[in-house]
Amino acid sequence: MAVVLITGASGGLGLELQRAFGSAGDEVIATDIQNTEQLLDVRDPAACYAAANQYQPDVWINNAGVLGASSAVEQDDQQIRQVVDVNLLGCVNGTRAALSIMRPRRSGRIINIGSLASWVPVPGEALYGATKAAVLSYSLALMGELRAAGETDVGISVVCPDGMLTPMLTQIIDDPHAALSYSAPHLAEPAQVADRIVQLVRRPRRVVSVPRWRGAMVRAFAGIPDYLLFASKYFEAMGRRHQERTRRQLQSKN
Numbered sequence: 001m002a003v004v005l006i007t008g009a010s011g012g013l014g015l016e017l018q019r020a021f022g023s024a025g026d027e028v029i030a031t032d033i034q035n036t037e038q039l040l041d042v043r044d045p046a047a048c049y050a051a052a053n054q055y056q057p058d059v060w061i062n063n064a065g066v067l068g069a070s071s072a073v074e075q076d077d078q079q080i081r082q083v084v085d086v087n088l089l090g091c092v093n094g095t096r097a098a099l100s101i102m103r104p105r106r107s108g109r110i111i112n113i114g115s116l117a118s119w120v121p122v123p124g125e126a127l128y129g130a131t132k133a134a135v136l137s138y139s140l141a142l143m144g145e146l147r148a149a150g151e152t153d154v155g156i157s158v159v160c161p162d163g164m165l166t167p168m169l170t171q172i173i174d175d176p177h178a179a180l181s182y183s184a185p186h187l188a189e190p191a192q193v194a195d196r197i198v199q200l201v202r203r204p205r206r207v208v209s210v211p212r213w214r215g216a217m218v219r220a221f222a223g224i225p226d227y228l229l230f231a232s233k234y235f236e237a238m239g240r241r242h243q244e245r246t247r248r249q250l251q252s253k254n
């Protein structure tokens with residue numbers, strides 16, 4: 001049985017991660033800024049170190065995140081700060097806190113939640129994509145540093161999901177800025193992503209995408225950014241159609 005600490009655990013993927021690791025027999029430490037028994041603001045480095053020392057997790061999952069879909073030109077300063085502080089600095093704070101206890105005992109695993117937006121530009125979600133690209137770059141560079149130092153007992157993985165059927169997206173289902181998050185035929189199911197993360201802890205890999213076929217497609221596009229920007233209007237139009245279809249489906253369930 002592993003002790004698994006999850007940030008941003010009060011909703012969406014975080015709830016599914018609680019379910020998946022709990023079903024696997026692990027002890028789950030669910031944290032968030034509200035609606036969890038253990039409160040943790042990942043923007044606070046000292047709070048992250050305190051949580052690491054208190055719970056001594058075997059697995060730390062940096063899941064806390066905000067979307068902040070908006071015009072990159074018109075986005076207000078407060079939202080910009082929130083997206084950067086939670087998505088990027090929150091991941092850095094959590095990673096460093098986890099390493100502070102995992103390196104001395106020479107064991108542990110850190111899972112950083114990126115996005116398919118880690119690989120390609122996403123007009124309408126420019127800042128979100130930038131922070132997720134930074135999460136991927138930071139994680140890969142840190143893997144290299146640990147390997148160079150011969151410290152391979154602590155593993156780091158990055159999980160890059162497609163747009164998921166969670167409140168992060170469904171609450172802004174009418175926002176055209178979020179259209180590219182709907183460009184796949186269907187939003188990914190958070191349960192599918194959570195189950196893949198449980199598997200990843202048991203069978204480690206450095207970077208995984210969910211679903212795999214979308215990851216392969218996006219990473220291929222990453223090598224031709226000019227073409228991707230040219231084609232973004234096509235994908236945006238597709239995303240808006242899928243937004244409308246998803247909105248109707250959700251309405252029919254309520």
